[in-house]
Amino acid sequence: MPQQPPPGEYGGPGQPEDYGQPPPYPQQTPYAYGQPYGAPPEPKRGGGLATTALVLGILSPFLLFACLFGVITAIVGLIIGIIALTRKTHLGRAWAGIILSVLTLIAAVALVAWSYASFSDCMGLPTQAETQRCIEAKLGIDGAVSPQ
Numbered sequence: 001m002p003q004q005p006p007p008g009e010y011g012g013p014g015q016p017e018d019y020g021q022p023p024p025y026p027q028q029t030p031y032a033y034g035q036p037y038g039a040p041p042e043p044k045r046g047g048g049l050a051t052t053a054l055v056l057g058i059l060s061p062f063l064l065f066a067c068l069f070g071v072i073t074a075i076v077g078l079i080i081g082i083i084a085l086t087r088k089t090h091l092g093r094a095w096a097g098i099i100l101s102v103l104t105l106i107a108a109v110a111l112v113a114w115s116y117a118s119f120s121d122c123m124g125l126p127t128q129a130e131t132q133r134c135i136e137a138k139l140g141i142d143g144a145v146s147p148q
Helices: 048-067 070-086 091-122 128-139
Strands: none
Touching: 048 070, 048 091, 070 091, 091 128
16 A cells, blocks of 8 residues: 555645745736836936036136126136035036136136236226227227228
């Protein structure tokens, strides 16, 4: 007579045998139409300072040559860019703003040095009209406008 296993080890009559199969997965609730699977990634916060530094760095050269206001925006952009670097947010934008601001300040120093070297002898003239004529002569501009 064949030997019977002890009851309960391999299942008795009417019980399914377990062949080492993993348990079934728990049922998941279906997602509604259009919902993404899983949670969306968190947006990176704190990029406002770096973006501000970049925008000021981009505007500074144009404002420097348009109305010399670019020096102020370059200094502010440099300070804000350094603050953004210390907070370690959006480092690429912060570095780009800092580099553009520094280049604008270098251009401003070069512009002032060129202006002083070119027009320093015109600044000691007694009247404004003579100073203006001297500067126009240095720049090669004819003071009289001819009608056309």
